[in-house]
Amino acid sequence: MNKYFPSVLLCLFISGCENREAPVYQRLKKKGINILAAVQNLTVQEKHLQDSKDTSSYALGADLGENLKKQYVELDYDAFLTGLKFGYDKDDDPLLTNEERKDAFQKLQASIRSKQQEGFADNLQAAEAFLVENKTINPDVQETPTRLQYRVIREGTGQSPTTMDQVRVHYEGRLLDGTIFDSSYEKDEPAVFRLNRVIKGWIEGLQLMKEGAEFEFFIHPNLGFGQRGNQDVPPNSAVVFKVELLKVFEKNIK
Incomplete structure:
Protein backbone atom coordinates (compact mmCIF):
# COMPACT_ATOMS: atom_id res chain seq x y z
CA MET A 1 0.00 0.00 0.00
CA THR A 97 -13.47 29.63 -5.16
CA ASN A 98 -9.77 28.99 -4.61
CA GLU A 99 -10.00 30.80 -1.29
CA GLU A 100 -12.97 28.69 -0.21
CA ARG A 101 -11.08 25.52 -1.14
CA LYS A 102 -8.04 26.68 0.79
CA ASP A 103 -10.18 27.43 3.84
CA ALA A 104 -11.91 24.02 3.62
CA PHE A 105 -8.55 22.30 3.34
CA GLN A 106 -7.17 24.11 6.39
CA LYS A 107 -10.22 23.17 8.46
CA LEU A 108 -9.88 19.56 7.32
CA GLN A 109 -6.23 19.45 8.34
CA ALA A 110 -7.10 20.81 11.78
CA SER A 111 -9.84 18.20 12.15
CA ILE A 112 -7.47 15.40 11.11
CA ARG A 113 -4.84 16.50 13.64
CA SER A 114 -7.41 16.59 16.43
CA LYS A 115 -8.79 13.14 15.61
CA GLN A 116 -5.30 11.70 15.24
CA GLN A 117 -4.30 12.89 18.69
CA GLU A 118 -7.43 11.33 20.16
CA GLY A 119 -6.69 8.09 18.34
CA PHE A 120 -3.05 8.06 19.43
CA ALA A 121 -4.06 8.45 23.08
CA ASP A 122 -6.68 5.70 22.78
CA ASN A 123 -4.17 3.34 21.18
CA LEU A 124 -1.61 3.91 23.93
CA GLN A 125 -4.23 3.35 26.62
CA ALA A 126 -5.29 0.11 24.92
CA ALA A 127 -1.66 -1.03 24.67
CA GLU A 128 -1.03 -0.39 28.36
CA ALA A 129 -4.21 -2.18 29.42
CA PHE A 130 -3.48 -5.16 27.19
CA LEU A 131 0.04 -5.68 28.53
CA VAL A 132 -1.07 -5.43 32.16
CA GLU A 133 -3.84 -7.97 31.59
CA ASN A 134 -1.63 -10.22 29.46
CA LYS A 135 0.94 -10.57 32.22
CA THR A 136 -1.75 -11.09 34.85
CA ILE A 137 -3.81 -13.82 33.21
CA ASN A 138 -1.00 -15.71 31.44
CA PRO A 139 1.44 -17.25 33.93
CA ASP A 140 3.77 -18.40 31.14
CA VAL A 141 4.33 -14.81 29.96
CA GLN A 142 7.59 -13.30 31.20
CA GLU A 143 8.58 -9.64 31.26
CA THR A 144 12.00 -8.01 31.02
CA PRO A 145 13.01 -4.77 32.81
CA THR A 146 12.22 -2.84 29.60
CA ARG A 147 8.66 -4.24 29.70
CA LEU A 148 9.17 -6.58 26.77
CA GLN A 149 6.82 -9.50 27.30
CA TYR A 150 7.47 -12.91 25.79
CA ARG A 151 6.24 -16.47 25.87
CA VAL A 152 8.44 -19.45 25.05
CA ILE A 153 6.66 -21.72 22.60
CA ARG A 154 9.69 -23.88 21.87
CA GLU A 155 13.21 -23.70 23.27
CA GLY A 156 16.17 -23.82 20.91
CA THR A 157 19.54 -25.50 21.25
CA GLY A 158 21.74 -23.54 18.88
CA GLN A 159 23.50 -20.19 18.94
CA SER A 160 22.04 -16.93 20.25
CA PRO A 161 22.54 -13.81 18.12
CA THR A 162 24.27 -10.57 19.04
CA THR A 163 23.15 -7.20 17.73
CA MET A 164 25.74 -7.32 14.92
CA ASP A 165 24.76 -10.77 13.67
CA GLN A 166 22.45 -11.49 10.79
CA VAL A 167 19.55 -13.82 11.45
CA ARG A 168 17.12 -15.86 9.40
CA VAL A 169 13.64 -15.96 10.89
CA HIS A 170 10.07 -16.87 10.17
CA TYR A 171 7.59 -14.49 11.77
CA GLU A 172 4.02 -13.29 11.95
CA GLY A 173 3.01 -9.84 13.23
CA ARG A 174 -0.49 -9.11 14.53
CA LEU A 175 -2.38 -6.14 15.90
CA LEU A 176 -4.33 -6.55 19.12
CA ASP A 177 -7.51 -7.22 17.15
CA GLY A 178 -5.85 -10.19 15.50
CA THR A 179 -5.18 -8.52 12.15
CA ILE A 180 -2.02 -9.91 10.54
CA PHE A 181 -0.04 -6.96 9.20
CA ASP A 182 3.13 -8.78 8.16
CA SER A 183 4.11 -12.41 7.77
CA SER A 184 7.03 -14.28 6.27
CA TYR A 185 4.81 -17.36 6.26
CA GLU A 186 2.44 -15.69 3.81
CA LYS A 187 5.42 -14.76 1.63
CA ASP A 188 6.60 -18.38 1.88
CA GLU A 189 10.15 -17.19 2.52
CA PRO A 190 12.05 -16.53 5.77
CA ALA A 191 13.43 -13.04 6.36
CA VAL A 192 17.15 -12.32 6.70
CA PHE A 193 18.38 -9.13 8.37
CA ARG A 194 20.98 -7.74 10.74
CA LEU A 195 19.56 -7.66 14.23
CA ASN A 196 20.45 -4.04 14.95
CA ARG A 197 18.25 -2.83 12.08
CA VAL A 198 14.86 -3.79 13.45
CA ILE A 199 12.55 -2.53 16.21
CA LYS A 200 13.82 -2.53 19.79
CA GLY A 201 11.50 -5.33 20.86
CA TRP A 202 13.05 -7.61 18.26
CA ILE A 203 16.61 -6.59 19.08
CA GLU A 204 16.10 -7.48 22.72
CA GLY A 205 13.81 -10.44 22.19
CA LEU A 206 15.83 -12.36 19.62
CA GLN A 207 18.90 -12.22 21.85
CA LEU A 208 16.89 -14.28 24.37
CA MET A 209 16.45 -17.01 21.77
CA LYS A 210 18.66 -19.79 20.47
CA GLU A 211 18.57 -21.28 17.00
CA GLY A 212 15.54 -23.52 16.68
CA ALA A 213 13.51 -21.59 19.26
CA GLU A 214 10.04 -20.16 18.75
CA PHE A 215 8.86 -17.27 20.93
CA GLU A 216 5.84 -15.01 21.04
CA PHE A 217 6.58 -11.36 21.81
CA PHE A 218 4.10 -8.81 23.16
CA ILE A 219 5.61 -5.46 22.32
CA HIS A 220 4.81 -2.07 23.86
CA PRO A 221 4.76 0.77 21.30
CA ASN A 222 7.90 2.22 22.91
CA LEU A 223 9.71 -0.97 21.85
CA GLY A 224 7.79 -1.28 18.60
CA PHE A 225 6.65 1.23 16.02
CA GLY A 226 6.21 4.12 18.44
CA GLN A 227 4.19 7.29 17.93
CA ARG A 228 4.68 7.23 14.17
CA GLY A 229 3.50 3.70 13.50
CA ASN A 230 3.84 2.63 9.89
CA GLN A 231 1.59 2.08 6.91
CA ASP A 232 0.06 -1.03 8.52
CA VAL A 233 0.47 -0.36 12.25
CA PRO A 234 -1.43 2.60 13.77
CA PRO A 235 0.60 4.96 15.98
CA ASN A 236 1.05 3.97 19.63
CA SER A 237 -0.14 0.41 18.99
CA ALA A 238 1.04 -2.67 20.84
CA VAL A 239 1.91 -5.53 18.50
CA VAL A 240 2.29 -9.28 18.89
CA PHE A 241 4.95 -11.23 17.00
CA LYS A 242 5.43 -14.96 16.73
CA VAL A 243 9.07 -15.56 15.75
CA GLU A 244 11.06 -18.66 14.85
CA LEU A 245 14.85 -18.20 14.95
CA LEU A 246 16.08 -20.45 12.16
CA LYS A 247 19.73 -19.47 11.81
CA VAL A 248 22.34 -17.05 13.16
CA PHE A 249 25.05 -15.78 10.80
CA GLU A 250 28.15 -14.17 12.26
CA LYS A 251 29.14 -13.02 8.77
CA ASN A 252 26.84 -11.11 6.48
CA ILE A 253 25.18 -13.24 3.82
CA LYS A 254 23.27 -10.40 2.16
Whole structure:
Protein backbone atom coordinates (compact mmCIF):
# COMPACT_ATOMS: atom_id res chain seq x y z
CA MET A 1 0.00 0.00 0.00
CA ASN A 2 1.28 3.47 -0.82
CA LYS A 3 2.20 5.66 2.11
CA TYR A 4 1.76 8.92 0.24
CA PHE A 5 -1.32 11.06 0.70
CA PRO A 6 -2.20 12.82 -2.57
CA SER A 7 -2.85 16.39 -1.47
CA VAL A 8 -4.43 17.31 -4.78
CA LEU A 9 -7.11 14.69 -4.18
CA LEU A 10 -7.47 15.61 -0.54
CA CYS A 11 -8.30 19.13 -1.65
CA LEU A 12 -11.36 17.71 -3.37
CA PHE A 13 -12.92 16.95 0.00
CA ILE A 14 -15.40 19.66 0.96
CA SER A 15 -16.02 19.79 4.67
CA GLY A 16 -19.09 22.00 4.36
CA CYS A 17 -21.22 19.23 2.82
CA GLU A 18 -22.12 17.25 5.89
CA ASN A 19 -25.86 17.49 5.23
CA ARG A 20 -28.26 18.10 2.41
CA GLU A 21 -28.80 21.72 3.39
CA ALA A 22 -25.12 22.54 2.85
CA PRO A 23 -24.35 25.23 0.23
CA VAL A 24 -22.58 22.87 -2.16
CA TYR A 25 -25.43 20.38 -2.10
CA GLN A 26 -27.92 23.18 -2.82
CA ARG A 27 -25.81 24.45 -5.71
CA LEU A 28 -25.74 20.95 -7.15
CA LYS A 29 -29.49 20.64 -6.72
CA LYS A 30 -30.09 23.89 -8.60
CA LYS A 31 -27.98 22.55 -11.44
CA GLY A 32 -30.12 19.42 -11.54
CA ILE A 33 -27.23 17.24 -10.36
CA ASN A 34 -27.91 14.48 -7.86
CA ILE A 35 -24.53 12.88 -7.38
CA LEU A 36 -25.66 11.09 -4.21
CA ALA A 37 -28.34 9.21 -6.16
CA ALA A 38 -25.77 8.28 -8.77
CA VAL A 39 -23.45 6.90 -6.11
CA GLN A 40 -26.25 4.93 -4.49
CA ASN A 41 -27.22 3.53 -7.88
CA LEU A 42 -23.62 2.54 -8.55
CA THR A 43 -23.31 0.63 -5.29
CA VAL A 44 -26.15 -1.73 -6.19
CA GLN A 45 -24.70 -2.55 -9.59
CA GLU A 46 -22.10 -5.24 -9.98
CA LYS A 47 -18.90 -3.67 -11.25
CA HIS A 48 -16.65 -5.71 -13.51
CA LEU A 49 -13.07 -4.65 -14.19
CA GLN A 50 -12.84 -5.13 -17.93
CA ASP A 51 -9.64 -3.36 -18.94
CA SER A 52 -6.51 -1.67 -17.62
CA LYS A 53 -8.30 1.67 -17.17
CA ASP A 54 -10.96 0.04 -14.99
CA THR A 55 -8.32 -1.80 -12.99
CA SER A 56 -6.07 1.20 -12.40
CA SER A 57 -9.04 3.43 -11.57
CA TYR A 58 -10.32 0.95 -9.00
CA ALA A 59 -6.83 0.51 -7.53
CA LEU A 60 -6.42 4.28 -7.19
CA GLY A 61 -9.82 4.63 -5.54
CA ALA A 62 -9.17 1.76 -3.12
CA ASP A 63 -5.74 3.11 -2.20
CA LEU A 64 -7.07 6.63 -1.68
CA GLY A 65 -10.01 5.34 0.36
CA GLU A 66 -7.74 3.37 2.68
CA ASN A 67 -5.49 6.39 3.18
CA LEU A 68 -8.41 8.71 3.85
CA LYS A 69 -9.79 6.26 6.41
CA LYS A 70 -6.44 6.02 8.18
CA GLN A 71 -6.24 9.81 8.24
CA TYR A 72 -9.61 9.98 10.08
CA VAL A 73 -11.26 11.75 7.14
CA GLU A 74 -15.07 11.62 6.99
CA LEU A 75 -16.27 11.84 3.41
CA ASP A 76 -19.43 13.19 1.87
CA TYR A 77 -19.51 11.13 -1.32
CA ASP A 78 -21.69 13.41 -3.44
CA ALA A 79 -19.48 16.46 -2.82
CA PHE A 80 -16.29 14.42 -3.12
CA LEU A 81 -17.21 12.95 -6.50
CA THR A 82 -18.37 16.32 -7.78
CA GLY A 83 -15.03 17.83 -6.80
CA LEU A 84 -13.19 14.90 -8.36
CA LYS A 85 -15.03 15.30 -11.64
CA PHE A 86 -14.41 19.04 -11.69
CA GLY A 87 -10.72 18.65 -10.92
CA TYR A 88 -10.30 16.04 -13.63
CA ASP A 89 -12.53 17.35 -16.43
CA LYS A 90 -12.69 21.12 -15.77
CA ASP A 91 -15.90 21.10 -17.81
CA ASP A 92 -18.16 22.99 -15.40
CA ASP A 93 -18.15 26.05 -13.18
CA PRO A 94 -16.38 25.52 -9.84
CA LEU A 95 -18.61 25.33 -6.78
CA LEU A 96 -15.91 26.82 -4.57
CA THR A 97 -13.47 29.63 -5.16
CA ASN A 98 -9.77 28.99 -4.61
CA GLU A 99 -10.00 30.80 -1.29
CA GLU A 100 -12.97 28.69 -0.21
CA ARG A 101 -11.08 25.52 -1.14
CA LYS A 102 -8.04 26.68 0.79
CA ASP A 103 -10.18 27.43 3.84
CA ALA A 104 -11.91 24.02 3.62
CA PHE A 105 -8.55 22.30 3.34
CA GLN A 106 -7.17 24.11 6.39
CA LYS A 107 -10.22 23.17 8.46
CA LEU A 108 -9.88 19.56 7.32
CA GLN A 109 -6.23 19.45 8.34
CA ALA A 110 -7.10 20.81 11.78
CA SER A 111 -9.84 18.20 12.15
CA ILE A 112 -7.47 15.40 11.11
CA ARG A 113 -4.84 16.50 13.64
CA SER A 114 -7.41 16.59 16.43
CA LYS A 115 -8.79 13.14 15.61
CA GLN A 116 -5.30 11.70 15.24
CA GLN A 117 -4.30 12.89 18.69
CA GLU A 118 -7.43 11.33 20.16
CA GLY A 119 -6.69 8.09 18.34
CA PHE A 120 -3.05 8.06 19.43
CA ALA A 121 -4.06 8.45 23.08
CA ASP A 122 -6.68 5.70 22.78
CA ASN A 123 -4.17 3.34 21.18
CA LEU A 124 -1.61 3.91 23.93
CA GLN A 125 -4.23 3.35 26.62
CA ALA A 126 -5.29 0.11 24.92
CA ALA A 127 -1.66 -1.03 24.67
CA GLU A 128 -1.03 -0.39 28.36
CA ALA A 129 -4.21 -2.18 29.42
CA PHE A 130 -3.48 -5.16 27.19
CA LEU A 131 0.04 -5.68 28.53
CA VAL A 132 -1.07 -5.43 32.16
CA GLU A 133 -3.84 -7.97 31.59
CA ASN A 134 -1.63 -10.22 29.46
CA LYS A 135 0.94 -10.57 32.22
CA THR A 136 -1.75 -11.09 34.85
CA ILE A 137 -3.81 -13.82 33.21
CA ASN A 138 -1.00 -15.71 31.44
CA PRO A 139 1.44 -17.25 33.93
CA ASP A 140 3.77 -18.40 31.14
CA VAL A 141 4.33 -14.81 29.96
CA GLN A 142 7.59 -13.30 31.20
CA GLU A 143 8.58 -9.64 31.26
CA THR A 144 12.00 -8.01 31.02
CA PRO A 145 13.01 -4.77 32.81
CA THR A 146 12.22 -2.84 29.60
CA ARG A 147 8.66 -4.24 29.70
CA LEU A 148 9.17 -6.58 26.77
CA GLN A 149 6.82 -9.50 27.30
CA TYR A 150 7.47 -12.91 25.79
CA ARG A 151 6.24 -16.47 25.87
CA VAL A 152 8.44 -19.45 25.05
CA ILE A 153 6.66 -21.72 22.60
CA ARG A 154 9.69 -23.88 21.87
CA GLU A 155 13.21 -23.70 23.27
CA GLY A 156 16.17 -23.82 20.91
CA THR A 157 19.54 -25.50 21.25
CA GLY A 158 21.74 -23.54 18.88
CA GLN A 159 23.50 -20.19 18.94
CA SER A 160 22.04 -16.93 20.25
CA PRO A 161 22.54 -13.81 18.12
CA THR A 162 24.27 -10.57 19.04
CA THR A 163 23.15 -7.20 17.73
CA MET A 164 25.74 -7.32 14.92
CA ASP A 165 24.76 -10.77 13.67
CA GLN A 166 22.45 -11.49 10.79
CA VAL A 167 19.55 -13.82 11.45
CA ARG A 168 17.12 -15.86 9.40
CA VAL A 169 13.64 -15.96 10.89
CA HIS A 170 10.07 -16.87 10.17
CA TYR A 171 7.59 -14.49 11.77
CA GLU A 172 4.02 -13.29 11.95
CA GLY A 173 3.01 -9.84 13.23
CA ARG A 174 -0.49 -9.11 14.53
CA LEU A 175 -2.38 -6.14 15.90
CA LEU A 176 -4.33 -6.55 19.12
CA ASP A 177 -7.51 -7.22 17.15
CA GLY A 178 -5.85 -10.19 15.50
CA THR A 179 -5.18 -8.52 12.15
CA ILE A 180 -2.02 -9.91 10.54
CA PHE A 181 -0.04 -6.96 9.20
CA ASP A 182 3.13 -8.78 8.16
CA SER A 183 4.11 -12.41 7.77
CA SER A 184 7.03 -14.28 6.27
CA TYR A 185 4.81 -17.36 6.26
CA GLU A 186 2.44 -15.69 3.81
CA LYS A 187 5.42 -14.76 1.63
CA ASP A 188 6.60 -18.38 1.88
CA GLU A 189 10.15 -17.19 2.52
CA PRO A 190 12.05 -16.53 5.77
CA ALA A 191 13.43 -13.04 6.36
CA VAL A 192 17.15 -12.32 6.70
CA PHE A 193 18.38 -9.13 8.37
CA ARG A 194 20.98 -7.74 10.74
CA LEU A 195 19.56 -7.66 14.23
CA ASN A 196 20.45 -4.04 14.95
CA ARG A 197 18.25 -2.83 12.08
CA VAL A 198 14.86 -3.79 13.45
CA ILE A 199 12.55 -2.53 16.21
CA LYS A 200 13.82 -2.53 19.79
CA GLY A 201 11.50 -5.33 20.86
CA TRP A 202 13.05 -7.61 18.26
CA ILE A 203 16.61 -6.59 19.08
CA GLU A 204 16.10 -7.48 22.72
CA GLY A 205 13.81 -10.44 22.19
CA LEU A 206 15.83 -12.36 19.62
CA GLN A 207 18.90 -12.22 21.85
CA LEU A 208 16.89 -14.28 24.37
CA MET A 209 16.45 -17.01 21.77
CA LYS A 210 18.66 -19.79 20.47
CA GLU A 211 18.57 -21.28 17.00
CA GLY A 212 15.54 -23.52 16.68
CA ALA A 213 13.51 -21.59 19.26
CA GLU A 214 10.04 -20.16 18.75
CA PHE A 215 8.86 -17.27 20.93
CA GLU A 216 5.84 -15.01 21.04
CA PHE A 217 6.58 -11.36 21.81
CA PHE A 218 4.10 -8.81 23.16
CA ILE A 219 5.61 -5.46 22.32
CA HIS A 220 4.81 -2.07 23.86
CA PRO A 221 4.76 0.77 21.30
CA ASN A 222 7.90 2.22 22.91
CA LEU A 223 9.71 -0.97 21.85
CA GLY A 224 7.79 -1.28 18.60
CA PHE A 225 6.65 1.23 16.02
CA GLY A 226 6.21 4.12 18.44
CA GLN A 227 4.19 7.29 17.93
CA ARG A 228 4.68 7.23 14.17
CA GLY A 229 3.50 3.70 13.50
CA ASN A 230 3.84 2.63 9.89
CA GLN A 231 1.59 2.08 6.91
CA ASP A 232 0.06 -1.03 8.52
CA VAL A 233 0.47 -0.36 12.25
CA PRO A 234 -1.43 2.60 13.77
CA PRO A 235 0.60 4.96 15.98
CA ASN A 236 1.05 3.97 19.63
CA SER A 237 -0.14 0.41 18.99
CA ALA A 238 1.04 -2.67 20.84
CA VAL A 239 1.91 -5.53 18.50
CA VAL A 240 2.29 -9.28 18.89
CA PHE A 241 4.95 -11.23 17.00
CA LYS A 242 5.43 -14.96 16.73
CA VAL A 243 9.07 -15.56 15.75
CA GLU A 244 11.06 -18.66 14.85
CA LEU A 245 14.85 -18.20 14.95
CA LEU A 246 16.08 -20.45 12.16
CA LYS A 247 19.73 -19.47 11.81
CA VAL A 248 22.34 -17.05 13.16
CA PHE A 249 25.05 -15.78 10.80
CA GLU A 250 28.15 -14.17 12.26
CA LYS A 251 29.14 -13.02 8.77
CA ASN A 252 26.84 -11.11 6.48
CA ILE A 253 25.18 -13.24 3.82
CA LYS A 254 23.27 -10.40 2.16
